[in-house]
Amino acid sequence: MLYILCASFLLAYNFISVAGQCGQGWLHHDSSCYFMSRDTLTWVEAMTMCRLHGGYLAEATSDREGHFLENQVKVFAREFWIGGSDAIVEGEWVWQNSKAELRPSSYSNWYPGNPNGGGVENCMAIAADGTWRDEACHGSSLYYICEMNPSQK
Ligand SMILES: [Ca+2]
Numbered sequence: 001m002l003y004i005l006c007a008s009f010l011l012a013y014n015f016i017s018v019a020g021q022c023g024q025g026w027l028h029h030d031s032s033c034y035f036m037s038r039d040t041l042t043w044v045e046a047m048t049m050c051r052l053h054g055g056y057l058a059e060a061t062s063d064r065e066g067h068f069l070e071n072q073v074k075v076f077a078r079e080f081w082i083g084g085s086d087a088i089v090e091g092e093w094v095w096q097n098s099k100a101e102l103r104p105s106s107y108s109n110w111y112p113g114n115p116n117g118g119g120v121e122n123c124m125a126i127a128a129d130g131t132w133r134d135e136a137c138h139g140s141s142l143y144y145i146c147e148m149n150p151s152q153k
């Protein structure tokens with residue numbers, strides 16, 4: 001009983017401390033904080049803006065995180081930039097902050113037929129329906145999702 005009490009206290013404490021480290025306007029999920037922008041920028045500008053906030057363009061590196069982002073985007077019903085790019089090697093998608101490569105076994109949520117832009121579309125966006133599209137990095141200004149890990153600040 002004492003063990004259960006201690007364990008729940010520690011869990012609650014961890015939750016509060018992580019949630020408390022997310023700045024105002026940031027959403028807490030698992031060990032990260034997320035910021036859904038209210039402005040639109042190109043992918044490169046969005047990446048720079050996330051860095052200024054102490055974070056990076058969001059990376060859906062697990063099913064849980066992917067589903068969380070998908071659900072958030074559906075609430076806003078807008079298209080957002082996220083942190084995947086195949087600008088270095090066409091067709092090899094890499095999450096830019098972690099450098100994690102999207103492998104066939106990785107979580108992914110591409111809209112059917114995407115990526116379809118070849119060398120013209122090298123940046124990843126999550127559309128209003130929660131699925132991913134490759135888009136031209138400088139082609140359009142979109143909303144963007146920043147992620148940060150408060151424990152690594
Ligand atoms: Ca491409």
Ligand SMILES: [Ca+2]
Pocket residue numbers: 114115116117121133134135
């Ligand atoms: Ca595309």
